[in-house]
Amino acid sequence: MIMNINTSSAFVMVTLLILLIIPSSFFIDAEIMDYPSFVNGPNSWRNTPSTSFSFWESAGVRPILANGMFACGFHCSLDGGDCLFSVSIFEISSEDNSSSSTQVVWSANRNNPVEMQALLELTSEGKLNLKDANDTVVWSPSTSGKSISRLNLTTEGNLVLFDETNHMLWQSFDHPTDSLVRGQRLVSGQILRANVSSAGSSEGRYAFAVIDGKFVAYMDSDPSQSYYQSSSILSAEPEFQNGKFGSFHVADSANFIQLGSDGHLKAYELKESGWEGTDLLPIDPCSYPFVCGNYGVCLEKGCSCPDSVSENEAAFFRPIDFTTPNLGCSAMQPISCESSLLQSFLELRSGYSQRVYTSLFSNTIALKDCKEACLKNCSCKAATYTKGSCYFLSQVDSLKKTNSKDLTFIKVQNSTISDRPHFPERKKQNTSVIVGSTLGAIFGVFLICTFIFLRFKKGFQEVEEDYLDNMLGMPTRFSYEELKNVTKNFSNKLGEGGFGSIFQGTLPSGSEVAVKHLVGFGPVNKSFMTEVQTIGSIHHFNLVSLVGFCAQKFNRLLVYEYMANGSLDRWIFNKNRDLALSWKIRRKIILDIAKGLAYLHEDCNQKIVHLDIKPENILLDEHFNAKVSDFGLSKLIGKDQSRVITTMRGTPGYMAPEWLSSVITEKVDVYSFGIVVLEILCGRRNVDECQLEEDRHLLGLFKRKQEEGQLMDLVDKCSDDMQSNAAEVVQMMKVAAWCVQIEHARRPSMSIVVKLFEGSVDVAGNLNEDFQNGLTLEAMETFASIVLPSMLSGPR
Template sequence: MVPNWSFFVMITSILVSIQLVEAQPFDYPTANLSTTWINSVSANHSVDFSDGSKVRAILLRGTFGPRYACGFFCNGICDDYLFAIFIVQTNSVSYISMPTLGFPQVVWSANRNIPVKINATLQLTSEGDLVLRDSDGASVWSTNTAGRSVAGVNLTEEGNLVLFSANNSVVWQSFDYPTDSLVPGQTLVSGRKLTASVSITNSTEGGLYSLLVNNEGFFAFIESSPPQSYYQQLIGGTKVNKKASYVKFQNGSLALYIHSSEPSNPDSLITTLPQASSAQYMKLESDGHLRLYEWASGWKEVSDVLTGYLGDCNYPMVCGENGICSNGQCSCPRSSNASISYFTQINGRQPNLGCSEINPLTCNASRYHTFQELEDMTYFAFNADIANTDINHCKQACLSNCSCKAAIVRYGSNSSDGDCHLPSQIFSLMNNEKDKTHYNSSVFLKVQITSNASSSPVKTSPKGTTPLVIVGSAIAAFVLFVTIIGLTIFIYRKKKTTGEVEEDYLDNVPGMPTRFSFEDLKTATENFGKKLGEGGFGSVFEGSLKDGTKIAVKCLDGIGQVKKSFLAEVETIGNIHHVSLVRLVGFCAEKSHRHLVYEYMTNGSLEKWIYRGSQEFVLDWKCRRKIILDIAKGLAYLHEDCRQKIIHLDIKPQNILLDEKFNAKLSDFGLSKLIDRDQSQVVTTMRGTPGYLAPEWLSAVITEKVDVYSFGVVMLEILCGRKIFDRSEPEERMHLLSLFKKKSEEGKLLDMVDQYSDDMQSNGKEVVWMMRVAAWCLQNDYARRPSMSVVIKVLEGVLDVETHVDYSFFDRPQIFMSGIPQVGSEEATPLVPSVLSGPR
């Protein structure tokens, strides 16, 4: 009998397959260099779950129970995938259990904002870089570790994805770049933050929330402009070491190490976490809640970590924008007059979505702004913008500030001595429970009334009025009108001939600051006796107002150019407010006098502190990093959050001022340009300062990306501690961008780190990383430069730096270094050295 060879081969194949499966370890947590994984439906360890999620596991740590794995993940309609670390239920047969035993829970992702498609690849290159590429080959994410002696990748028992060297030291780890979750044993370090994803099911759910720690304590914010804190645990005392502050997810608590560090005891504990009986993870979610989940035959919420401290109503978007939370119920603000309504629910069936304005606020009709008063109401965030004031002054300050959306007053027993908060964005309000808060509180929401609401009703003529009387009245009115016009023309011409044209219309521009007389400023500055510095448009003097407030008075010299600068500055920043913009206190436009009155900035302008040989002491790395972030936030506000897009056009260290805590603020808006939101670019004459001018100025067609370029130059100066163009250097080092290009090609960017600061040198790797951000901002093609909001996300660790950055910077910098008289623009900044380095 002839044997059935096909049957024999089949049985043999099955036996071999079984032996291979049994021989393969249950977990596969490591991989070596030159390994590539493809996001394919036929990939090994691929599981589809009944909730629509899918995983393509690349690395798996452990078996029997909930374990960590990493690979490609999708949730729901699987057109898009994340490279993520997730917790899955495992067993000894299929490694990842059947779907009925629990769905995967993502605790970290590399490309949250840039998902990839089927057939995307993840590669651990031979150079040691872990690179994620989409199906079309485009680079999406990278660890940027090429050339750093990486030997392999490992997924640890704690769920930390680690690139390690030959001696098993950590080169890169996912724990350093958290997204929205923490796992037991993980720390959240100062300089990093958890950022919640936007809700998929409810896109109106109030933007992004963030959780962070710094040297003052532990905070939760909603990402407004500026961010508003809804939870804070402040830690008093003094830091006893130079280590970064952090919070650690321990079994049963969150441990805050603000001034101390392990093995010392934590400075404080958040103890609303139950002891773990199985796998746990903590997630900051799209509603601002920090929730703890635990495995118990499926994932269950076991703690709402912050709610025990906050209550239900203290979350920013619990009732949406302008909504009122009371005992967990949502409603809209109601007027005391039942016939008048200023707000209406966005969705009557979902009151938690908030309330919209019936008549949206507009700065063009600020004379029709009024307030809806809400007594015994409070707000989750309160920062005193004005201290020791009364309700009327608080309300008037809000009416004078176009960006102000409400006047919020808190006081004790005396309503004339309270604190005033003027938020530029209002989220959910709540009842003030005075027995718990121990203060009185009132909220005055700014509302828009229609123009005809304030006009008198039309009346008919009284009975018996004759046509003759009507005609006579009309003639008298006409004569009066002609007389008024004649007097106006006469007065205008007289003022013009004597050179005393007043900018009276500024008094009618919404949100204008205080107008001072020339005599007021002479008194305040003691006859302009203490000069702080001088620049291209005039001098700056120190002064004090009658209430003791210190000010800096900028006196403008010249004629046409100064007039344009003065008007541009007053109109631009007179009615905007941001923590990273220097505040314009007031102005003077009297006869030939043109003065701008600013808040006094104790530490003067930035160039005083960063150029070697001129600073009183050397700024450390942390301070420089904070200054860079402050500048970025100020520019992002101008570009993206104002009613009109504002391009500064003269970003340089001399126009960046520092307060007593070295917080940086943008100043000098004399050259700024306003662009309507529907404009993508504008044609204008060249203006600005040589060395900081973007290449596209040669075409005179510019966008807000010219500010991004200037920011990149300033950023590089801060990191290198030198000027963009320094004639004291040898010729090959004279121009900073040329040197930057050369050192990048040689792989020696560490050579450019400020040599006069030991702290900068010891943080050299981070400084070089930030140089890459600067290089991204300096791309010749403005379309390849990031927006300032993207820069902020990169600096805060939310996004990664673009990997394909061109270091071939503008190859004709000498055009902008030798002056620009050929342009003939009276609007350009005079090419003279600025010495505005004193405090102001």
Template sequence: MGGLSWVCRAVLLYLVPFLNLFPISVTAVPGSFLTVKSSTSWTNSLSAPHSVKFDDGSFVTIILGTHGSPDLFNEYACGCGFFYNRTYNSSLFVIFSLYYVAGNIRGSDYPEIVWSANPKNPVSLDATLQLTSEGGLVLEAWSTNISNKSVVGLNLTDDTCNLMLLDDKNATIWQSFDHPTDTLVLGQKLLTGQQLTSEGGLFSFSITSEGLFFYINSNPPDIYYYSLFGNIKYNYSQFRNQSFAIFEFDDTSAYLDLFLPTSKYMKLRPDGHLKVYDEYWSEAPDILKSDIGICGYPTVCGNYGICTNEQCSCPLPINGTNYFQPINDRQLNHGCSLVTPLSCESYKNHILTELENITYFPFKKNLPDIHPDYLHISLETCKESCLKVCSCKAAIYNTSNRVGNCYLRSQIFSMMYADERDIREDTYFKVFVKVQNVPLPPQQQKHWLGIILGSSLVFVLFLLIGFFVFLFWKKEAANEVEEYYLDHVPGMPTRYSYDDLQAITKNFSMELGGGGFGTVFEGTQNDNTKVAVKRLDGFNQIKKSFLAEVETIGSIHHFNLVRLIGFCAEKSHRLLVYEYMSNGSLDRWVFHKNPEMLLDWQHRKKIILDTARGLTYLHEECRQKIVHLDIKPHNILLDENFNAKVSDFGLSKLVDRDQSQVVTTMRGTPGYMAPEWLNSVITEKVDVYSFGVVLLELLCGRKNLDHSQPEEEMHLLDLFRKKIEEERLLDLVDKNSGDMQVHDKDVVKMMMVAAWCLQIDFTKRPSMSTVVKVLEGVVDVESNLDYCFSNPPLPNTRARVDNQDGHIVATTSVLPSVLSGPR
């Protein structure tokens, strides 16, 4: 939405993130217009007077609308308010269309969402939205502050579902029509530079000065349909009565005029289909189907699925080996999965299998040419290029006029049978998909030494049984108290039995790693969903870590936080069940010794932004502020698409919103701890400092404290200060990555973000939300920075370092001036 005024951007950048923190309850009588005479507020609640509950437990709270009018008989009407989705236990601030029967809404008539303020950031219950004459829409400590313009009310148009903020001259200050989400309403325009984005964000439809473009938002994005304008530069498209047309600056010269009888809504569906609906939400034929064809849609058969004559299947076995399996045998359109998931640790066992007579949707002949990753190379070189990069999932090789080009893909959506009508002349394609070739383990031989050792172990176990029986009975009473407490904490995730987790992990046979007071194992649930099961080890510390982690992330949800699926607290067993992160922790990719496992600049930049967004949510968007206290590469996990997610909340601290700082015992990992730990009075800025260290390590490709370096370069922060003073920051850029060298200027700019986060005075560090704005290019880095980054010594401190993962747990002696008080 490139051409937005600063007012619209203020609403988008500030209204949306804060609205999504607050679902609903109504204190004003709904109508299509609401006048502001005094402060008006709404709180998300099913008990609100204008809330409507549906059969599945979802409900809406109507702020503006025509709820209860007897004139509404068997027809839809627009409404504005909050929609609580029971399935996802989250809420959105939305404009919706509800079906009325004699002025009433039936529980079976689900609302149709027309517009949403916070589709990417749903919120929970008990939030409050305010409308005031001074600042417009206000949420806690924030208001719109729309250029000192007085806001007299909200207006929701009955026919077009357009929400507007009005001033005292009845002029529109802001309107939802200027910020389309996934739906166009009759009369709404889509300007050049704007786009529709489907629910879930996978698909987008945009209009540019060159034409119409439909994308799947992969990495990189791929076009699945387009239409060029030619030599005329068109300005906007408009959904009019019975048509969808594209115009120049006037309303007369139209490039495209689709006849759409009795249509009122146009929606980009989550599957990429563009569909229109009449006023009763009856679905009309797919607009693009005749041009694209069913098999031309990117997700028609799911990941790795193959579409043939509108039927879905998985790739056939190759040389008698079946590498793919359907996710759902009865619904093949759900896609396929690898029988053996790809593992970057076993990259030498990666192989490429050719799928014969198969092509990929971006290479259909009616789509524009895609720029190849490698030009004029041989087939074998193309395949080797994919095998060297762990994130590469497929290699596509095409030959046109005896010239070979190579395309590498990190995501695989639906493929299609290579029909001659869809293949360009004088061109042929070869599609190779990466699979894991698991070698059979050699048969183990029995040795007498093993028998002797086994007998010795049995004897030792008998000696230990008495000791553990004693511990068991001693802790049984405490365990019962803890289990009762966990059963009565609201909003807890699923509780598993220990037997369930033994079955899921095949008796804890596949270890993924260790650290954070425990060992992590791979598991598979009954629906074939992979999970990571963390078994906590130890005695005293595991209870503190277990309770901290369950209480902290059990009831919060964010895309950049590792999701806690469930837990087990049974007798002495303490286990946590997380979503599975196939690419492991960030430290494997930053401190590696393997040149094939290199992160390019785009992946590093994405990981930095993802981590910053996760910390922003913890610090500013939760009901209670959460300070992580142990941010380091080991606790940043990467999924199959290298999306970064913050994990391991075993040392985290909950802080009330009205507290600016808190006193706590020292905790964390040496090298990532902020200097204010000296007096144990900390704020969320300790996480900002740790983030700065991680950011610098990621850009430089080395640890903060690296004993393999020469003595003068052993400490990265000291070296960073020296290079800033010498104006030679390029010396620090990761030399193992050629791509990082190409983007060296962008890397240096990112280093200054790290410098801001590493200020010794925590009051001079930015908040994590400010860091996100800097990374997005909205805010500049502070210029007046102190480049002394080294940590001071820790006097008067008794510290204990946990040998398992380097954690520090310490207490700090109170200084005499504190004991005596002011004089």
């Protein structure tokens, strides 16, 4: 961990004198709440909403214990979906005893929220278990095998567990989350970890701890980035052990201290207007590592993008959200490892750099060599050159102005058109005449062809529209004007696909939808017709619903149900530990995909083969229910047909080997499903050019690790939960291996896969014999390389 920030402690005494002691009259007594401060076992409590419409329910809290200003119980989000077993501090209005604010100060299951009907039970054996609605144990405190007899909530907000002899076995004060309350001490070895966001409860990247006798605020990264380090802190009372600072607790002038998701450490006290926070770290706003998001530049006037502090006139970055600049910036053209020859650097003016460098490439190198080395390294996103040393940044966090003369270069992707060479003047003029004449002729031919095409297209379009009107069982048909109103003139863009853009909208009924506006002819029309005909009349929970469509003149639009969490790829390939999915959620997603495909293959009037199963085509709703989407490449197969001949289509890396013969069955989807399962479990793409050559192909790496008996090495390391469930993950890897065998007849049907996951069928065959059935790494590379781009699916 890098710790190099020197700060002054002059603010300590001044702030301690200014902050006021909060009168207890603002809080309502626990006796009025009619909840006990302790309970004896055995006992149990179900997370069931009440119909009393009390201020507890309005705050989303279902208490079990209450004492003074604290309550312990189930604390749920506003939509009632995610619930924590937690201790909360309350601010109660003194006028009508209605709750005006509640704040969680400790939680047991912040990384694994439970749902309605979850259960907390103190068993007759003396175990305290928090179980989700499906009876899965989510949390249980470690009490060294001793029997718990009683739960007690103190007036300080400490949840304490006692045995029959009244001996304390466990207390929440020893396991802080993101907050400290009065009476609680943060000692060496304990860490405050901020929430991932203001709306999310899981652990974020910011942390605060006592290390080597100093207060240290830092952001988890590789290496960790310290942004505050001092032996003093405002509104905290340090305690010395053997003459050395060892811990601190909240001063009496505040009710609790909280490390926010933005990295700010604040002391909160109750004012008439509600909870009011005071910053405790005496540092400037630009000192927070992620204050302006990825690629954001922190300036006195606020956050901006790197283009504003470079000498380059071209624009390479834009804000993720123009109305909220601190969310960071995104590249207009993403960096591609496959197009490294088209990359260059955006040079920032001297003195702008990231606070902490990722890795030292060399301490004796020329500037030119530093740049060249970064261009050749796929993981290098930027380079900083200072005093002959070259540092690589594998992730670009917020940048700030420093007093140094550091030179920072951000890697950018250029256009596919190379810069024009510098010809002699006369040659330039001759070339211009030739090029101008040629372009003029081409343009004239283009206008004539366009006119003929549009005339033909108009007639074809009218026939196509009549055809759609005569089809039975079609979803709602919208006019183009209706969808313009639904999407507020296509103003809220969710993303882009190979055939157009997707916009968020709201129907008159209030339902949120995603509207895909297709652009182009030929393949676009074919994809549109296939999608409408394929899923327009089928309905399944694990298939994205087609709400409606628009076919009006040249406008082609598809209206889907809105999926709040987007596509699967953004969750499983993101190396941010804060966004890492738990084992429980990943397992559920895999089962959802399997159920959707089983329905397509076996329960429809005609067998539907999707042909483009990949993470980008798996969408997640707000509860992480997975649904298969994008049927633009799908194929219908009659019930009496066992196979079909069709042109090659799909995405390289997910296409089964039998595509080489163009004779396929529904087992091509099973193969793609197996690849997606491995990607979900391993947290990486099946072909990753950033890996070492021998590890680039996930199937080849999987086969090698299986032979070495080291499959656990492949489990996603970004998730501690995945690592702790590695044995179960490996079992699911074996199911994926069954799905990706080279002989399609050896692969299971999707209905069998569903039964496997539900536990009613065992994995057949021996993994050593069946895996890949002789498919070598060379064979995989050959197959991936011969697929023509015109046959493939792009981002959709």
